[in-house]
Amino acid sequence: MRLGLSPVLALSLLLASLSALAAPVTLPHDDAMPADLYNQRQDKPEQVLFEVQEYRVVFASEQRPGTAASSTQANSFLLLQGRTLLPGSPVQRAEVRFVASGAALPPTRLDARRQTLMLVYPESMLPMLLQQLSSPGAEYVQARFYGNGLIWGDIHSAPRTPPR
Numbered sequence: 001m002r003l004g005l006s007p008v009l010a011l012s013l014l015l016a017s018l019s020a021l022a023a024p025v026t027l028p029h030d031d032a033m034p035a036d037l038y039n040q041r042q043d044k045p046e047q048v049l050f051e052v053q054e055y056r057v058v059f060a061s062e063q064r065p066g067t068a069a070s071s072t073q074a075n076s077f078l079l080l081q082g083r084t085l086l087p088g089s090p091v092q093r094a095e096v097r098f099v100a101s102g103a104a105l106p107p108t109r110l111d112a113r114r115q116t117l118m119l120v121y122p123e124s125m126l127p128m129l130l131q132q133l134s135s136p137g138a139e140y141v142q143a144r145f146y147g148n149g150l151i152w153g154d155i156h157s158a159p160r161t162p163p164r
Helices: 008-020 123-132
Strands: 047-062 073-084 091-098 107-113 117-123 139-145 152-158
Touching: 047 123, 073 123, 091 123, 117 123, 117 139, 117 152, 123 152
Parallel strands: 091 117
Antiparallel strands: 047 073, 047 139, 073 091, 107 117, 139 152
């Protein structure tokens, strides 16, 4: 009696095993991510994830010595602090800066020295973000740094049931 795999069966098993190896990586809070339309999120990223427990809004102006009064700069930023949701992750702070709408947004980055996640959003998002933070329910800060250079940064809410 001869036990052998038919070529079709062998090919089917090979393809099934390869697709299992290429299955997408799952991480906490994947449900807060949009679809990966360009297939860029293939590897397991470095992830920062914490639940916001307190926040502060700062509005400031700065004029450097020796410059004209017209060169005074005004800034607004949001400081978020909380508790990490990832074992071993020391990052529990985020600094969200706001720039003029239409200005180029630098990517999310991690300031390792201060262990602070740095995010930049258009200033038009500040009122919406403050409303989100003052609403009941949990808020989270997340960043993902992929090996191919893709960087994702967000502030998202826990799922909520709409009022009836």
